[in-house]
Amino acid sequence: MNNDQNTEVDEIEDELFEHFRFDVPKGQLLLRIDKFLMNLIPNATRNKIQNAATAGDIYVNDLPVKSNYKVKPFDVVRIMLSHPPFENRVDPENIPLDIVYEDDALLLINKPAGLVVHPGHGNYTGTLVNALAYHFENLPKNSSERPGLVHRIDKDTTGLLVIAKTEAAMTHLAKQFEAKTSEREYVALVWGTMKEDEGTIEGNIARHVKDRMQMSVFADPEIGKPAVTHYKVLERFGYVTLVSCVLETGRTHQIRVHMKHIGHPIFNDARYGGDLILKGTTFTKYKQFIDNCFKILPRQALHAKTLGFVHPTTGEMMRFDTELPQDMQDCIEKWRNYSKSHHSDEEEN
Known part of the structure; x- marks a missing residue:
């Protein structure tokens, strides 16, 4: 969502949702923003990106930019649209889970290869989060609004993931991972x-x-x-x-x-x-x-x-x-x- 407080009144009428965000690294060379985004967004064409810029959907440091803008180190590039991104909508899907352990506070899953942990660009369905939404109700959301997830592993990496079932468990487990005690x-x-x-x-x-x-x-x-x-x-x-x-x-x-x-x-x-x-x-x-x-x-x-x-x-x-x-x-x-x-x-x- 747009954080520019000066447009707070406008947002009530025309709320914007962040679909992509890229923090430009220190070593980035000057590069047109349409080329920059083509390298980052799967299945994006230069034409689509230029249309998004023309429509005023591409923001750099909270200001809309044209497609010839050149990104520089430490820029914050965001694509803002008037509808929520697909990955924030989680449809329950009956995907089997290999549950290693479960109690009232948490469960452990042995994730198979090929299962994406959460919806994202190019993977809006068929993820572990979709499976969790089917098998469990009212899982707590983490700081990224993803239900149950305390940590994640890559799509083609297999193995153990702990899932929080309560707000208290989410907070407690997240602190352990952050403090490096897990x-x-x-x-x-x-x-x-x-x-x-x-x-x-x-x-x-x-x-x-x-x-x-x-x-x-x-x-x-x-x-x-x-x-x-x-x-x-x-x-x-x-x-x-x-x-x-x-x-x-x-x-x-x-x-x-x-x-x-x-x-x-x-x-x-x-x-x-x-x-x-x-x-x-x-x-x-x-x-x-x-x-x-x-x-x-x-x-x-x-x-x-x-x-x-x-x-x-x-x-x-x-x-x-x-x-x-x-x-x-x-x-x-x-x-x-x-x-x-x-x-x-x-x-x-």
Whole structure:
């Protein structure tokens, strides 16, 4: 909604709703706003964006701009329309949920691959929030007006999510995640042989300057938000490594970005280059082996395995653990067998 207090009277008659918001990063080069938005909004054409600018729907720092406006660092770009965005309307959908635990205050869900957590650009239906709206009534809303959600994981990442069923539980759990006292462990299969058995990755995370669908690590402490990932090697397979990652912070794509940053992208993570053959031999048989692995696991090899938090009502420390999903287990087993049979041929990568 438009926050310009000078137009408060107008808003009663013609209320505006924020459909998109982009905070322009410090490193952004001067760029026409129509080109800038084309890179960010899925399925947007330059013609549509120019029409929106002509209609006065594109705002920069609370003022409408034309399509030739050039965005600069720290601008706040918003698209404001007279109707609410689709993602704020949640239609209940009968989508089955894998409920690991449930009581009066909360529930834990083991999310499958392919299930988007909440409605957003390009995914207005078929999300976890649509499923929650079907199975539960009057879930509390978080700060983004999304019912039940305390945290989220990516569409093609599997694993544990805690859902709040009461306002008190939402507040209590959200504070734990914010204070970094919740425990979150992920298991990932990454490219390359990790030199150290364990370590910590630190680096601020913000949107990539050129590819807005990606996040990136920035050395400048003024860009992005601090992010800390602790990792430990579980098993080595020569060209790939199985690792445990414990999150200290919870930034968008954190493990995926941090692993790429240290030269070990997650196996088959298309967004961060892990769907290419990054380590190994040039043999045709090896390429066929990798293709078979990608077919078995057609997504990034990342699973939210364990989750721990203090129960908002009882004060008890609760810890939950899940098995790796079958596609990850099958892919890991293929690598384990490959590693054993090709051990003598492998070199450190």
